[in-house]
Amino acid sequence: MRPVFFYKPSLQPDANLRWWLNVWTPVVLAIAVIGFESTNLCSSANTSSLLRPIVERLFGHMQNSSWDSVHHYLRKSGHFVGYGTVGFTFLRAWLHILARSEPTSLLLWRLRSCLFAILSTAFIASCDEFHQTFIPSRTGSPLDVLLDTAGACALCLLVWLLCWSRRSQSPLVASEEFDAPGI
Numbered sequence: 001m002r003p004v005f006f007y008k009p010s011l012q013p014d015a016n017l018r019w020w021l022n023v024w025t026p027v028v029l030a031i032a033v034i035g036f037e038s039t040n041l042c043s044s045a046n047t048s049s050l051l052r053p054i055v056e057r058l059f060g061h062m063q064n065s066s067w068d069s070v071h072h073y074l075r076k077s078g079h080f081v082g083y084g085t086v087g088f089t090f091l092r093a094w095l096h097i098l099a100r101s102e103p104t105s106l107l108l109w110r111l112r113s114c115l116f117a118i119l120s121t122a123f124i125a126s127c128d129e130f131h132q133t134f135i136p137s138r139t140g141s142p143l144d145v146l147l148d149t150a151g152a153c154a155l156c157l158l159v160w161l162l163c164w165s166r167r168s169q170s171p172l173v174a175s176e177e178f179d180a181p182g183i
């Protein structure tokens with residue numbers, strides 16, 4: 001697969017099962033990690049006993065009230081980064097999928113891919129939070145959905161700034177001889 005973050009793939013009408021698996025497997029794996037983290041095993045009580053020794057080893061002993069705040073912010077940071085990663089995998093998949101549709105400008109292709117990645121991530125975050133309402137040790141929160149979606153937005157913006165902000169490095173279509181494995 002071509003490096004889709006730097007080149008718009010040329011149209012490949014004969015995409016086979018391997019191509020579809022290469023496009024969507026990272027998304028499925030990212031969602032599986034989110035699904036695992038949405039279980040009782042990764043509830044606040046369980047992550048506290050895992051994270052506290054690590055944080056105290058790095059920063060010294062903490063009072064319980066201080067630890068509660070640190071733990072809260074660590075978990076929220078995990079939401080942001082985790083769903084940013086989910087958004088990144090969706091962005092990669094949508095870039096490949098939308099490159100197969102009718103020819104559009106480079107800007108429109110990238111904007112649509114970002115929008116679909118953010119909406120897909122928001123949908124997964126909503127499903128995850130809804131799922132958590134059925135687990136006694138977890139709580140589902142619409143604010144977490146907003147935080148998760150913000151993580152996807154931030155990753156799309158980061159890709160835009162790092163990969164697409166310089167026109168000279170973003171040709172419309174990759175040359176035929178360039179067939180390096182992509183991200």
